[in-house]
Amino acid sequence: MRETAHLFGTEQSLFGVVTHPQEGSASRTGVVILNAGQVHHVGPNRVHAGVARHLAGAGFITARIDQSGKGESPVRSGLVRTESLVRDFDDVESYMSSLGVDRYVIFGLCSGADDALIIAHQRQQVSGLALLDSFVEHNRLRYVDYVLRTALDFYWVRHAPRNVVPRVKGLLLNKGNQVDVRDWDEPEVMNGYYNDFIDRGGNLIAIFTHGARYYSRRGQLASALGASRGLKEIYLKDASHTYCERAHRESMYSHISEWMLQTFPEN
Amino acid sequence: MLPAYFGDPPDFFGITHMSETTRRSHSLIICQPLLGEAIWTHWALKQIAQWAAQEGYDVFRFDFSGTGNSMVDSTSVGLASWTGDVDRALDLMQERSGNSRVSVLAVRLGFALAASVSFRRDIENLVGWDPVLDGRTWLADRKIDLENHSDGTVDLQGIALQVGFIAELEALETRNVDSVQSSAITTAGHSWDYPPEHMGIDVVKSPDAWNWREPLPALFYAHESVRLICEQLS
Numbered sequence: 295m296r297e298t299a300h301l302f303g304t305e306q307s308l309f310g311v312v313t314h315p316q317e318g319s320a321s322r323t324g325v326v327i328l329n330a331g332q333v334h335h336v337g338p339n340r341v342h343a344g345v346a347r348h349l350a351g352a353g354f355i356t357a358r359i360d361q362s363g364k365g366e367s368p369v370r371s372g373l374v375r376t377e378s379l380v381r382d383f384d385d386v387e388s389y390m391s392s393l394g395v396d397r398y399v400i401f402g403l404c405s406g407a408d409d410a411l412i413i414a415h416q417r418q419q420v421s422g423l424a425l426l427d428s429f430v431e432h433n434r435l436r437y438v439d440y441v442l443r444t445a446l447d448f449y450w451v452r453h454a455p456r457n458v459v460p461r462v463k464g465l466l467l468n469k470g471n472q473v474d475v476r477d478w479d480e481p482e483v484m485n486g487y488y489n490d491f492i493d494r495g496g497n498l499i500a501i502f503t504h505g506a507r508y509y510s511r512r513g514q515l516a517s518a519l520g521a522s523r524g525l526k527e528i529y530l531k532d533a534s535h536t537y538c539e540r541a542h543r544e545s546m547y548s549h550i551s552e553w554m555l556q557t558f559p560e561n
Numbered sequence: 562m563l564p565a566y567f568g569d570p571p572d573f574f575g576i577t578h579m580s581e582t583t584r585r586s587h588s589l590i591i592c593q594p595l596l597g598e599a600i601w602t603h604w605a606l607k608q609i610a611q612w613a614a615q616e617g618y619d620v621f622r623f624d625f626s627g628t629g630n631s632m633v634d635s636t637s638v639g640l641a642s643w644t645g646d647v648d649r650a651l652d653l654m655q656e657r658s659g660n661s662r663v664s665v666l667a668v669r670l671g672f673a674l675a676a677s678v679s680f681r682r683d684i685e686n687l688v689g690w691d692p693v694l695d696g697r698t699w700l701a702d703r704k705i706d707l708e709n710h711s712d713g714t715v716d717l718q719g720i721a722l723q724v725g726f727i728a729e730l731e732a733l734e735t736r737n738v739d740s741v742q743s744s745a746i747t748t749a750g751h752s753w754d755y756p757p758e759h760m761g762i763d764v765v766k767s768p769d770a771w772n773w774r775e776p777l778p779a780l781f782y783a784h785e786s787v788r789l790i791c792e793q794l795s
Contacts, residue, residue, distance in 0.1 A: 296571065297566060297571075297630065299565050299574065300564070301562070309562075309564060311564075311630055332604075333600055334603050336600070336629050338600070338719075339597075339719035340628075340629075340718070340720060343629070365603065366562070366607065538718075540719075540721065543719070
């Protein structure tokens with residue numbers, strides 16, 4: 295396995311690191327990893343570097359990029375969000391196709407998952423989505439449900455001094471990090487993105503953690519979409535939103551690489 | 562901006578910004594902080610690198626072994642690897658730019674690592690940003706559970722480090738930086754391990770309300786600190 299650093303696109307402005315599998319073992323399915331919020335291409339707790347190397351070990355060429363306006367990549371001026379997202383994808387696709395890749399899986403955590411859905415809606419080459427704590431339709435009782443789950447969850451009680459106390463303190467001081475920064479469209483639009491993707495034969499793995507406060511029951515996404523075809527849904531109940539613990543990161547890496555090998559088995 | 566992996570095997574990641582105007586014959590090495598702190602300061606350090614390139618510096622910033630984009634297995638890393646990375650960055654930049662004059666901007670624990678090589682390298686100006694002088698202080702903030710490991714490693718924000726390396730970090734001390742002209746930008750929450758005046762460090766206080774323990778997204782943008790650092794370098 296080796297990694298190469300790139301500036302993609304005709305303007306040579308889109309930064310990315312490509313992880314190459316061993317010589318001669320590369321699949322025709324490539325993976326593009328998007329930013330998690332404002333965190334650069336290494337990912338929170340090095341998740342993006344970890345998943346890229348895990349997937350390259352399984353034979354998939356993987357590019358983790360800094361989307362325009364994040365990390366090392368400058369903003370594409372004059373473009374709205376969707377246009378910028380698609381241009382980024384086109385630039386990295388142009389490079390990966392030169393390596394023999396002709397279908398793509400997009401990996402996204404948090405807002406990266408939201409961006410992945412939008413790109414998949416715009417580009418037919420996207421055959422798979424690996425989404426962590428992505429959008430799922432929820433009801434108004436979700437916070438009550440979240441509090442109950444937290445109170446009854448031994449993991450969070452055990453970690454209370456580190457996790458709960460600072461959050462409560464932050465909320466009381468009105469300085470907490472509970473601000474909802476996700477930029478979701480209306481539920482019917484978001485569900486439409488999912489359904490259109492699955493209807494055209496796309497495959498999706500959605501992994502949710504305890505950190506997704508709006509996720510209150512297993513199978514919630516399948517239930518909201520009214521179908522389970524093309525969808526694998528997993529709940530890692532002890533994992534935090536940014537996968538702070540090694541065991542949870544490794545569990546997530548394994549789930550995704552197993553799903554990749556089953557869904558795109560032509561290695 | 563030229564991102565690349567260096568070495569044989571190519572496992573050392575760094576980004577070079579060659580000067581965009583009349584060259585000063587002066588290079589700047591940026592030693593970023595470690596782990597999560599590297600993420601929080603990334604935007605600010607990129608801004609500083611771009612400013613410095615516009616001002617005529619050749620700039621190099623890099624990821625310490627076993628962190629960020631480095632291809633080095635983090636469980637094989639020791640203190641000598643991280644101080645060796647500073648040496649490697651200095652060598653690489655000297656080779657690429659041909660400049661003999663070099664300044665170093667070092668953030669948090671990066672300062673202790675840069676200071677430890679400053680005695681044997683010809684560094685013109687060492688600028689710190691909330692410098693950590695002792696590894697013990699930095700580790701105390703990490704709240705590491707040294708008892709809770711099964712394979713001889715501890716997980717620090719996504720990076721598995723040998724328990725033996727943690728002991729090396731605990732012993733890392735910076736008692737003085739007399740061999741080099743030193744200054745430091747400090748934010749509101751910074752506290753010194755020793756009085757900086759006894760260390761030969763000139764201090765400039767930044768009004769940025771940075772808190773290294775509980776970073777908020779707003780702190781990706783430490784405008785005043787960036788401005789003061791650029792002032793110190795110019």
